[in-house]
Amino acid sequence: MKVYISTDMEGISGVVDRAQISPPGLDFKRGRLLHTEDANAAVRGALAAGATEVVVSGGHGGNGMRNIVDEQMHPAAWLITGDTRESTLQGLDASYAAVVLIGYHTRHGLSGVLDHTITARDVQEIRVQGRPIGEIGLHGLVAGAHGVAVVLVSGDDRLVAETRDWFPWAVPVVVKYAIGRHAARCMHPKRAQQSIEEDTARALGALDKMKPLDVGKPIVAELEFKRTAHADEAACLPGVARANDTTIRMRSDDPITIVNLIRMGIKLGATAQADAMR
Numbered sequence: 001m002k003v004y005i006s007t008d009m010e011g012i013s014g015v016v017d018r019a020q021i022s023p024p025g026l027d028f029k030r031g032r033l034l035h036t037e038d039a040n041a042a043v044r045g046a047l048a049a050g051a052t053e054v055v056v057s058g059g060h061g062g063n064g065m066r067n068i069v070d071e072q073m074h075p076a077a078w079l080i081t082g083d084t085r086e087s088t089l090q091g092l093d094a095s096y097a098a099v100v101l102i103g104y105h106t107r108h109g110l111s112g113v114l115d116h117t118i119t120a121r122d123v124q125e126i127r128v129q130g131r132p133i134g135e136i137g138l139h140g141l142v143a144g145a146h147g148v149a150v151v152l153v154s155g156d157d158r159l160v161a162e163t164r165d166w167f168p169w170a171v172p173v174v175v176k177y178a179i180g181r182h183a184a185r186c187m188h189p190k191r192a193q194q195s196i197e198e199d200t201a202r203a204l205g206a207l208d209k210m211k212p213l214d215v216g217k218p219i220v221a222e223l224e225f226k227r228t229a230h231a232d233e234a235a236c237l238p239g240v241a242r243a244n245d246t247t248i249r250m251r252s253d254d255p256i257t258i259v260n261l262i263r264m265g266i267k268l269g270a271t272a273q274a275d276a277m278r
């Protein structure tokens with residue numbers, strides 16, 4: 001059994017502030033260690049459930065997506081690191097039995113620790129088939145395109161509803177209770193990691209109940225920016241239409257094409273930012 005673990009940092013146990021997920025500083029060093037240990041807990045759970053190969057894709061933008069402390073990683077796992085890759089599910093294919101999402105966060109506008117959708121600066125809302133979607137749902141679309149189910153999502157308590165919305169079969173793991181965007185009541189990291197380990201093993205023991213995400217065809221997605229200038233730039237992408245002043249729309253039968261168009265749209269839209277305050 002091959003298991004793919006993708007990580008982010010905003011939903012790691014103990015993390016409540018940008019200082020813990022961005023360089024420089026002592027808090028970032030500690031944040032990287034907490035990130036690594038939450039990932040290790042999922043690796044142990046996967047191995048306990050009988051995984052023969054475990055890949056950890058260390059995510060979170062910034063610091064070149066090198067946010068796992070390599071030498072602290074569980075030695076049984078492979079680590080995918082660095083930022084010239086198409087997604088945080090790089091290399092996922094149908095040979096994997098499951099995707100585990102560790103350390104994720106609510107979409108922009110849904111109260112939770114460090115809520116955002118891909119970039120806090122540029123993106124107001126992304127919708128797929130008319131439903132607002134965050135990063136966990138976008139990962140689910142890519143995994144689903146390969147026929148692989150998301151089986152577990154860890155993060156704060158507010159992420160549970162978003163997890164149920166997209167993956168009613170998956171196990172949500174709560175490692176902290178959000179008080180505000182930059183505050184939470186946190187479980188001790190050791191206790192949070194014990195939950196992640198046990199629940200990962202439990203989720204992988206119930207693969208017969210898990211389903212790859214399928215939103216039907218054709219897939220229609222909308223990317224709503226915070227500023228009109230973002231949409232001016234992103235509407236130039238081939239295969240993309242302007243839906244309204246701040247929104248572009250794309251349509252495809254292929255979930256991976258949709259997610260790639262969204263990612264490219266955000267990158268292109270962000271090029272307007274330098275001039276956005278004129």
Ligand SMILES: [Zn+2]
Binds near residue numbers: 008010060
């Ligand atoms: Zn992140």
